[in-house]
Amino acid sequence: MTGRWIVAAAAALLVCGCSTVQPWQKGNLAKPEMAFDPDVLEARFADHTYFSKEAASGGAGVGGGGCGCN
């Protein structure tokens, strides 16, 4: 019987672990330091250089003709 109680309590605890961040609680997530790329322009620039050097374009949201001139 005690075993069952432990299982039930553990299950209840596990369920409580599934908490969700509500839309109005995302203030901290919206901070600039939480972004993958703090500077959008710089990130674009780095991406552009990267795919030029790798001789493959696309995949980073910037179009290229494959002429090697981008």
Next chain:
Amino acid sequence: MRGKIQSAALAAIMVCAGAANAQDIGKAAPMFDLPSSGAKNVRLADLKGRVVYVDFWASWCAPCKQSFPWMNEMQAKYGPKGLTIIGVNLDKKREDADKFLAGTPANFTVAYDATGKVAEVYQPKGMPTSFLIGADGKVRAMHVGFRDGDREKLESELAAAVTAAARK
């Protein structure tokens, strides 16, 4: 014994799930009482007979910033016809809201819900989310987000609510 365990587990699940009070269109809008930018609290009960547009916003929400000039315009246009706009701020720190309002003035009532107790009840699905409450106290419409293309639809809903209120 088994029943007890099952009901305890069920109760735990219900408590933890907790998202069962999302707003339904046509139902009576839950009452709230919040501190405002003025001296008096904002109470939904005091606004019976008026069309109320409740907008949940926060300083960190970019589309909220775009919605403010529009809400100012709507308050000026439909305010005399019976519309009250309430911007419910959900910032944890009041100074964040004050900073936002210094750059983006609000010519409508701002209420402060730092603990999110009213948000818990209204369950806004994104930021911003607005609820249009008719003069009869029932939720007429809900809208998530604010895009340029939304203005016309939102305004037509406001106008319809104000017209419906005037007919009574």
